[in-house]
Amino acid sequence: MNNFADRLSAAIHDKGSAVCVGIDPRMAQLPAEFQPKRDTPREAAEAVARWAAALIDVVAPLVPVVKPQLAFFEAFGAPGFRAYHDTVIAARERGLLVIADAKRGDIGSTAEAYAEAHFDVIGADAMTVNPYLGRDSLDPYARYLKNGKGLFVLVKTSNPGSSDLQDLWAGDAPMHHHVARMVHSIGRDCVGASKQSAVGAVVGATHPSELVRLRQILPDAPLLVPGYGAQGGTADDCAAAFLPDGTGAIVNSSRGITFAFRSGEHAKRFGDAGWRDSVRAAVVEMRDALEAARKRRSGTT
Numbered sequence: 472m473n474n475f476a477d478r479l480s481a482a483i484h485d486k487g488s489a490v491c492v493g494i495d496p497r498m499a500q501l502p503a504e505f506q507p508k509r510d511t512p513r514e515a516a517e518a519v520a521r522w523a524a525a526l527i528d529v530v531a532p533l534v535p536v537v538k539p540q541l542a543f544f545e546a547f548g549a550p551g552f553r554a555y556h557d558t559v560i561a562a563r564e565r566g567l568l569v570i571a572d573a574k575r576g577d578i579g580s581t582a583e584a585y586a587e588a589h590f591d592v593i594g595a596d597a598m599t600v601n602p603y604l605g606r607d608s609l610d611p612y613a614r615y616l617k618n619g620k621g622l623f624v625l626v627k628t629s630n631p632g633s634s635d636l637q638d639l640w641a642g643d644a645p646m647h648h649h650v651a652r653m654v655h656s657i658g659r660d661c662v663g664a665s666k667q668s669a670v671g672a673v674v675g676a677t678h679p680s681e682l683v684r685l686r687q688i689l690p691d692a693p694l695l696v697p698g699y700g701a702q703g704g705t706a707d708d709c710a711a712a713f714l715p716d717g718t719g720a721i722v723n724s725s726r727g728i729t730f731a732f733r734s735g736e737h738a739k740r741f742g743d744a745g746w747r748d749s750v751r752a753a754v755v756e757m758r759d760a761l762e763a764a765r766k767r768r769s770g771t772t
Contacts, residue, residue: 473618473619474619474661474662474663474664474665474669475596475597475616475619475620475621475663475669476621476661476662476663476665476667476668476669476671476693477663477664477665477667478568478596478619479535479536479568479621479667479693479718479721480665480667480718480719481665482535482536482567482568483535483717483718483721484717484718485535486532486533486534486535487758488533488534488535488754488758489535489713489717489718489720489721489722489758489761489762490533490534490535490721490722490724490728490754490757490758490761491534491535491536491537491538491570491695491721491722491723491724492526492530492534492536492537492538492723492724492725492728492729492754493537493538493539493540493572493697493723493724493725493726493728493729494523494526494537494538494539494540494543494558494725494729495540495543495725495726495729496519496522496523496543496544496554497543497726497730498515498518498519500726500729500730500733501518501519501522502522502732502743502744502746503743503744505518505519505521505522505525506518512547512548512549512550512551513550515547515550515551516544516547516548516550516551516553516554517550517554519544519547519551519554520553520554520557520558523539523554523557523558523561524557524558524561525747526729526750527558527561527562527565527567528565529747529750529751530567530728530750530751530754531562531565531566531567533751533754533755533758534567534754534758535567535568535721536567536568536569536570536596536721537562537567537568537569537570538569538570538571538572538695538723538725539555539558539559539562539569539570539571539572540572540725541555541571541572541573544558555593556593559571559593559594559595560594563594563596568596568597569594569595569596569597570595570596570597570598570599570621570623570695571589571593571595571597571598571599572598572599573585573589573598573599573600574599574600574601574625575589575598575599575600575601576600576601576602576603576604576608577604577608578604578605578607578608578611579607579611580611582608582609582610582611582612583611585598585611586598586611586612586615590615590620595620596619596620596621597620597621597622597623597671598621598622598623599622599623599624599625599673599695600612600622600623600624600625601625602624602625602626602650602653602654603625603636606653606657609622609624609657616661616669616670617661620669621669621670621671621693622669622670622671623671623672623673623693623695624650624654624670624671624672624673625650625672625673626647626650626651626654626672626673626674626685626689627647627651627673627674627675627678627681627682627685628673628675628697629675629676629677629678629697629698629702629704630675630677631677633647633675633678637650647681647685648684648685648688651672651685651688651689652688654670654671654672654689654692655688655689655690655691655692657670658670658671658689658691658692659691662691665718666691667691667692667693667714667718667719668691668692668693670692671692671693671694671695672685672689672692672693672694672695673694673695673696673697674694674695674696674712675696675697675698675702675704676696676697676698676699676702676704676705676708676709676712676722677698677702677703677704677708679704679707679708679709679711682694682696682708682709682711682712683711686711686712693718693719693720693721694712694719694720694721695720695721695723696709696712696720696721696722696723697723699722699723699724699727699757700724700727700757701724701725701726701727705764706757706760706761706763706764707764707767707768709722709761709764710761710764710765710767710768711768713765713768715769717762717765722757722761724753724757727753727757728750728753728754728757729750731749731750731752731753732745732746732749732750737749737752737753740752
């Protein structure tokens with residue numbers, strides 16, 4: 472099984488979950504046991520790597536995929552990039568798929584270098600990419616798609632300002648519909664046995680009506696759905712992303728899972744010392760909410 476979409480679909484079935492845990496290390500939010508003794512980039516990055524490895528140990532039995540956000544690692548400089556690499560290695564060793572949330576976008580040899588760095592050297596299974604330099608900016612990733620890697624192309628992002636450009640009308644449709652059509656066209660050459668493509672799309676849960684429409688434009692693209700929880704997206708908002716068998720989409724939550732112990736009922740129930748139990752509980756709550764919403768939408772409750 473070499474097609475990325477096939478591997479993702481199998482992992483979703485295996486774990487019985489479509490939850491993607493975003494790994495966004497925020498130093499002030501880390502549990503006390505991981506706070507560094509000295510405030511230096513090196514010690515902070517090493518603390519982050521230890522925390523990420525412990526987090527992965529907790530979520531590995533429960534979710535199919537994790538998504539480290541590079542910006543939070545790069546903020547620690549060179550030691551932070553090492554921590555990112557160590558995080559990818561730890562996740563792969565635990566059998567998880569890894570999406571590098573890099574949002575890279577460039578052409579020619581530069582795009583080739585991004586692909587080589589994150590796929591060949593770091594070992595990520597997929598990465599997020601920005602398509603706004605045009606179709607040729609995605610071409611350098613093609614050979615990696617044939618070798619089991621995947622892409623998630625930014626189509627309709629979850630932030631409020633996405634409408635500034637993505638909703639601009641161009642010809643017969645808004646800009647993000649044209650991007651979705653391009654993703655579908657590129658992805659037709661790398662559809663696997665699961666009848667899904669190795670080229671997926673990022674579509675935010677904060678735009679549920681557009682999620683419905685974009686699933687129609689992208690019938691065989693895996694959807695990476697950010698915006699759940701802290702950004703306001705609900706399980707019902709995400710339900711349209713899924714294919715009838717429950718695959719075809721992964722829904723990301725970052726601080727809503729990793730730092731749930733810092734606020735609300737989780738803070739009262741678990742506290743800092745119980746952060747691992749808080750993470751488990753948050754994942755299970757999200758998993759069950761997504762599955763219930765999917766069944767309601769499909770009428771299989």
